[in-house]
Amino acid sequence: MACLSWSGIANVALERRDLLWTLTIIVTMGLVLGQSQTMKTAWIEDTLGLVPPVMFLIAAHMERHAHRSRRFPFGFERVNGLGFFVAAVALTAVGALLLYNALMALGAAEHASVGSIAILGQDIWLGWLMIAAQIYSLIPPLFIGRKELPLAQALNDKLLHTDALMNKANWLTGAAGLAGIIGLGLGWWWADSVAAAIISLDVLNDGIKALRSSTAELVDGAPRALSSTDLSDDAQNLCDRLKAEFPGGTIRLRETGRLIRAEVHDTPPPRNAVIRDITGQRARTERGGWLR
CATH class of the missing domain: 1.20.1510.10 (Cation efflux protein transmembrane domain)
Structure with missing residues (x-):
């Protein structure tokens, strides 16, 4: 996002x-x-x-x-x-x-x-x-x-x-x-x-x-849509792409203001790998998982 x-x-x-x-x-x-x-x-x-x-x-x-x-x-x-x-x-x-x-x-x-x-x-x-x-x-x-x-x-x-x-x-x-x-x-x-x-x-x-x-x-719930309490389409799309990149990994999404943060757990990041989210922004790695 x-x-x-x-x-x-x-x-x-x-x-x-x-x-x-x-x-x-x-x-x-x-x-x-x-x-x-x-x-x-x-x-x-x-x-x-x-x-x-x-x-x-x-x-x-x-x-x-x-x-x-x-x-x-x-x-x-x-x-x-x-x-x-x-x-x-x-x-x-x-x-x-x-x-x-x-x-x-x-x-x-x-x-x-x-x-x-x-x-x-x-x-x-x-x-x-x-x-x-x-x-x-x-x-x-x-x-x-x-x-x-x-x-x-x-x-x-x-x-x-x-x-x-x-x-x-x-x-x-x-x-x-x-x-x-x-x-x-x-x-x-x-x-x-x-x-x-x-x-x-x-x-x-x-x-x-x-x-x-x-x-x-x-309380770090999954990102909601703008005008309803349903999960947002952007969050679902990002989750699907991360699951495709990291099969078997645990995907956790939360919202911080106007941004969606995504974490990938239970899978090591591949060397020199770069994930791009649905907007084309680069992801970064942090200890314990991948964090966008």
Whole structure:
């Protein structure tokens, strides 16, 4: 699996823009919260949505500037995996919080009301401002998330992919929030909470899958696919090639950040042999086996 150079790749700049847009959305949503359950949960979700881009920028900085040392002989190759775990926890927490708040509101049969606000001497229904805020909150996550996905796939960057999922959750929240606010305006007291509950199930599902993959990575599990808990195709292809090169050997694969490391045990390395992985990168030998 290739470790692409950071130079010439726009992911860091993209994450900085994501962070900036998310901050503006948080401020905008906070100004018009009112008593709407959807608005409150959307605001909380947007706030937790800061975690993935912040973790990505921290991991990117450490990967680019950290050097191997006596205390960190491998540098910070796995810092991306740690950031992936933190981001997965945040995504799961968002889904769980959305579902809890929605179910509590439905159970209590809360009849949320949307009042009016005086602007320049005119009374304006607060719902119009909420709708405008929700529409605004839809746009940045929709476009940024679509740009993040191909970058995440090119780099095999699960942290970046989790941020794309968070942006997906954000624009889904905005869409369902619009439906909830319109429902309140029509007198459907349950529309607000039902919309929030529908959002939460999708977000929670993405969060749990990301949490399972990130946990497996931290405990040296076999490399998982980018968007599921299945084993990755790259890992399977590499394993097959190593088995062909070393019949009878024991192949062990694990993931360190955006890289796959392969070890071949129970077989001596042939003299002057060079293995090439599926990307054409050269392998190196270490005591106890072959390590890519």
